[in-house]
Amino acid sequence: MADVPTPRIAVFVSTHRPVALFDSEILRPVQVGSALAAERYPWALHDDDGENISDQNPLYCELTTQYWAWKNIEADYYGFCHYRRYFDFSSELHCENPWGEVMADYINAHSQTEYGLDDATIASVIKGYDVITTEFKDLRRFPGGVSTPRHHFELAERLHPEDLDRVLAILKETHPDYAQDADAFLNGHRSCFCNMFIMRREPFFAYCAWLFPILERFVAETDMSDYSVEALRTPGHLAERLFNIYYAHQMRIGVGWRTRELQCVHFLHPERGDVFEPLSVSGRVVPVVLASDDAYVPMLTTTIFSMLSNASNERHYDVVILERDISAEHKSLMRRFFERFPNATLRFSDAGSLVDGYRLTTNNAHISIETYYRFLIQEVLPGYDKVLYLDADLIVEGDVAELFDVDLGESALGAVRDIDFAGNVGYRDGKRKAYAHDVLGMSDPYGYFQAGVLLLNTAAMRRLHSVDEWLRLAGNESLIYNDQDVLNAECEGRVTYLDASWNVMTDFSGRAERVFSFAPAWAFKAYQQSRQAPRIVHYAGVEKPWNAVGTDQAERYWRYARKTPFYEELSARLMGSPVRARASSPRAIGENSPLRKVVDPLLPIGSRRRELARAIGLAISGRS
Template identity: 35%
Template sequence: MSILVLSDALTELPPSISVIQSEIGEAGGFSPAFLSDLKIGESDHLLLSSEAVHLSPNLEQAFVQESYLTEKTIATHHLFQEESLRTQLGDNQVLACKEEVLATTVRSHLVNQLKVHESDLQNVLSLLKDLYPHYHEAALAYLEQKSYLKVVAFYMQASLAQEFARMVQRVAKSFFDNFDFAKVDVHRLRSLRHFFPLLFSAFLSAPPSLQVKRIGSVSILHPTIDLFLPLWKEEATVVVFASNEKFAPALAVCMNSLLEHTDPSHFYDIIVLESDITEFSKARLELLVSRFGQAKLRFFNPKALLFGRQLQKNPADHISLETYYRFLIADILPQYSKVLYLDCDTVILEDVAKLAAVDLQGKVLGATIDVEIPALAGGLDPDLGPYLSKVIGLGEGEAYHQAGVLVLDLSKMRSLHSVDEWIGLAGERKYRYNDQDILNKECRGHYYTLPMEWNLVVDCNHRRLPIIEAGPYSVLQEYLEARRHPKLVHYAGFEKPWDAPDSDFSHLFWHYARTSEFYDRLLAMVHMSSSSPGKQSLLLRLFPRGSKRRSFAKRLFYRTTGS
């Protein structure tokens, strides 16, 4: 069976199905090129979908709508399954969508509701009369009935499909040969796609009429959203970020620093997981990357993969929804085995290909230790030690890792948990540090500890270093050494360089900001931050980030919620 999907825009469909996609113009399937380049055997069958509508061999009702064409949607409705389609076909010649019943005739519906020009309709009918008189009579009969075929989706023998295609091609070519594109707008051009179902209905009912079985269909609300990203270059270093429009300027600075330290002989596949970055900001980021021929930038919206899942955002912290995107990476990049995940509030001072080349020694992921946790769990936060022991399952002396810089073995991540299982874990409200806690719990014993120089967290508001000093001396030594020779600086915490330009290591951020495409916007952000102190929320004024009062409030929250 050959599967053809007519689409307004080519997308990456689920890898479980082998589909031929054909990008159509404004007139849809009503085209001189319809099926012209499709190579199928005469004895084969063709399954065709158009207008984001797919035949469902197990659907009792005429029509259902799904948001995305996911693997779950395909399995639920038996989409693209040849055995089920053949069973439904039986002794019939064609499977097609069920028709709708209108309150008026099809002709009236086309002209009055769908704004098809009467002159265009008459032109098509005239061409049918000249070229295919028997189809002309069938088309006239169809226009006077109240059973209306909205879209074309069918399953039939290839020879029949090719016969239909020749009819469409010939009529469409004759129509467009005399069509003055200079005198029509896009709305009139789009109205021509309604002639595709008209021709199909005439093809089915013209004598000798074909044996047609009408079955249910599934309409996809968002058909142009990709569900995964294909492999770009097998030898490329893959770097994944999660961002939103608010953090786009910081992402630009991070990417600029990354690109400044790349090897010209190596390839870098940069992937940004996002749902609301504007086209204007994307254009700026693409302009930045275009200066480096060895790098490719791709954006991916995970909305389809998150659809229907409940993600718990911790109300007591500043963790954003984008943080959870890292759990989806294994599904987004099904052809990849090893990638880097980096928080975008970082500055990179070394070639990340060297980080990606680290031998994880069979572990699931690589990360640095969280430098504050030993001191906090050792007594500064009386509740943290028992929490790490009881909830996370860490034994005495076991390291707790920071999740802002990760080297991920995706093959092992998939073996450990499915994406559904990871997201299910993320929905549990018992965790203090959300996804970071989940990774530490589920990957316990499967961490490879990276040198701290690859994730040097800054001394946020001069409050982090005193905490580290209260912990093990060996951790302090490693932290101080990493500060002397950092390979990646992470502005973790509430204090960011664009809010506090004189904060720890902010000079590095502004060094790369000056040559990024967002320098003007970053300067505006600094101005807004310094000139609008009164815009702080009441919650932040009562419980400032980093304050003892906020820490107490968080501990109280965890106790009352049983965390």
């Protein structure tokens, strides 16, 4: 087998997919089902090294890691968790959902600190205990009317209750002294979940020597040839119940274990944050980055479509979306739609983990948190030293390759002067001018640029600040336009000003007369000229073509929007109709289940609450 260092404490993290990892020597990722996998992850251990049951992972789930560790690893403590579920080693009691789990977003440095998932804390918590489990919960407190562990198993519609009876019969035959413990547990009201535990070597080896022969006999005596995918996982589900029985028996006979219970943390987004290398394609590449969440996908798609519709056939456009929770369905739909452009590549990167833990707010209702994602570009695309950033509330009428080719020299970025800010500076009250001087520290307030279209010299931006420094600066609550203000304050004197036609703000609510016209004559004239032949039209105000009829330059927007797959949805937004949530997964509860009466009114099908509940349900049922 592979040469694996001997750890004093080894907590194995079972995973079957690429996931984010904590900075830890104790938390050791293991690729489960490696014997069946098409790809072996070089960053993980593998459950098919040495003596193993890796090829039985479809039946045993995360237990293939447990078996592998039992047979091949020398340690003082053995622990097991999952790629999205970890123990909470912190001293703080965290708020739990109705199913008894602490819900968290991302696996990163922030959550590692919050939940004590660093090596020093983990070691200090484990020291002195024989067995650590997740908390034992009273099932009667769960939603859905669950009463006992037996009832809980019977409610799992894809499992077979007779399998529970079959394994109990095997247990009572082979270990009759466990009979009363099995009956007491299954007819009681408390249970711990998820096949998660940490044990000293001696009790761990004794438990494995007890558990696996029982499961092996169950598999040998059970015809599972017609079982569903979920039902095939029955040995893993049974192990979760058998662990509780084993634990109860040891407590009853007084083996003297020193035990402790820890909260379970369920991470909703365990995926890795992507770092992209430059494309290896023929022709010169134009890297373009946009940011969006799932709700903004129709507008995002319209922006990208307008850009590629006017793109040069001689260039290749590397379109990277910094996103937060864009659904798999939306990603698939966008990829299929943009296949018509062979000179473009569409890539998605989950940016949420990179901004998680920062105090990021906006002082304008129409500005979203995604506006901060532009600071991430220098880290997400480390191989590019020049990148074009576009907001997703604009349409492109020119070829952005021409914009990308602008020589920035030593400038940190290229941008268009902000006519709205200049108009505010021109007001007689002097408030915006004072803000620019006193808060932003700018010597030339009329040099303030609009950040919806940015040509970034990412090499220079990296020298100026790290991503961490940019985000902390942008968290200043005294700023009006947080991220845009920070860019202006930090980059003054390092800006190449672009032709105004590359970022033409629309005249919403008569703002050109009320605000823009107060700018210096040269600035206002440049704005008026840019409107004659705009290369990018930016709907930067509160009025957008999809939320207000008669918006300035709306006809340009709809010329592109009506050709996208989201035209009906955009039209519905304009007419004030509710946009129906797209269901992204099959129903988790059968049509005839009595739980429908409880679940459907509270968790409508296709809703975000429904998907969250489904994720929690998977955790409680022990599914990997």
